[in-house]
Amino acid sequence: MTGSRIAIFGAGYAGLVTGACFAELGHSVTIRDIVPEKISALQGGAVPIYEPGLEELIERNRERLRYTLDAAEAVRDAELVFVCVDTPPTYSGDADLSRVWTVIEELPPSSERTILVMKSTVPVGTGEKVRAALDARGLDHVGYVSNPEFLAEGTALNDFLEPDRIVVGAFEEADAEAVARLHAGIDAPIVKADVASAEMIKLASNAFLSTRISFINEIANVCELVGADVVRVAEGIGLDHRLGPHFLRAGVGWGGSCYGKDASSLKQLAGNSGYHFQLLAAMIEVNELQRRRVISKLQKHLGSLRGTTVALLGLAFKPGTDDMRDAPSLVIASRLLAEGADVRTWDPIADARDRLVGARQCDSVLDAVTGADAAVIVTEWDELRSLASPETLGAMRRPLIIDGRNLLDPDDVRAAGFAYEGIGRASSALDLLPETAEPDLREPARED
């Protein structure tokens, strides 16, 4: 098989992974971005985002990968043009498609037959509008395909190369075939659909995944009140083959670049179309409240948070990525700062120095917990599995661990001398710091 010539607009998480994986499959790929620093970094062999294995994959396929700032150069000779630009939420909660429209405007007039492939997540109906815009620009010979992306950051290469399915929605069967053929070498079912259904598959999938998390988080909150342990409960639920074990981990809520904006986009899409999507609205609100529960857990143990020192461990919205878009850590940190706490943060990769003004980012976990009144696990990084150590115990002002990801074993943590509170774990409610800790731990917090 000779490879196809592909242009990709957007050198972000979706675009770089898509480009590198298509190069791995034997295609020639030109990636275009509008940020000069990204393109010069890529041209110099550096990868501007953190994604496990991506740097190696790009290096291995460097003969088939090119980078440019120039839209015309990117699409010259390209048989397919992939749109991988960001589609963030607007103030109204709808998806902001301005970058998508810019790409359409940037396509040079050409008589060559190309196919525009939408990988960015867009509201249902976008394909129809893009089709009309292309026709209005005299680009009616340019095909259009919706090919939504389901990769998850942290496991993106595997998700792309071994996906559960490949969704292809096209106006013309031949265009659907051309996009399907690009994936030769990947063993996955191809779901062919009309464009609107392909767009909806992506939005509905993400909404369903985040609904599962919000659901188990609500179960967790009830578990705390009635004396059940959500970890066991989730295990028992997940063994039901009709339900499966995935996305049943209770915690401080979902986040990241996609779930929030896609849920909001679907909710607004439904509303704009005359339907009030109640379940989605509730699911979003549950998540907002879940992120804030850490604050009341801290208050339960420490009383007023003014003058206390809290170590937030983990900033990325999940392990394996440096992405902090819509991360629970940012909400929790902002709430703590508003309560008057001194906030320390730590993350092995993500850097929030320019986002969390007033918080101090530390280089090590030990630095973050030294003198702290509480340590909160926000992201389940492997490094935090050994948090409940004698070293941490000796360093903290008060030995309190709030485990926002149920990463640690409660019995082990308590046996190590800490007060412990997880999410949805019944015994947490009995484990208030003043009753269990040494008397001097009840002293008011000192200034560092």
Ligand SMILES: NC(=O)c1ccc[n+]([C@@H]2O[C@H](COP(=O)([O-])OP(=O)(O)OC[C@H]3O[C@@H](n4cnc5c(N)ncnc54)[C@H](O)[C@@H]3O)[C@@H](O)[C@H]2O)c1
């Ligand atoms: N990140 C994910 O895990 C993921 C997964 C599935 C789908 N998606 C979807 O993919 C899309 C991109 O997401 P992302 O996370 O890669 O975003 P991102 O912000 O990391 O990357 C987008 C890139 O597009 C560039 N860009 C903007 N306008 C451009 C233009 N006119 N020409 C070329 N480049 C341009 C930006 O500079 C940026 O580098 C979104 O719609 C998102 O919902 C993302």
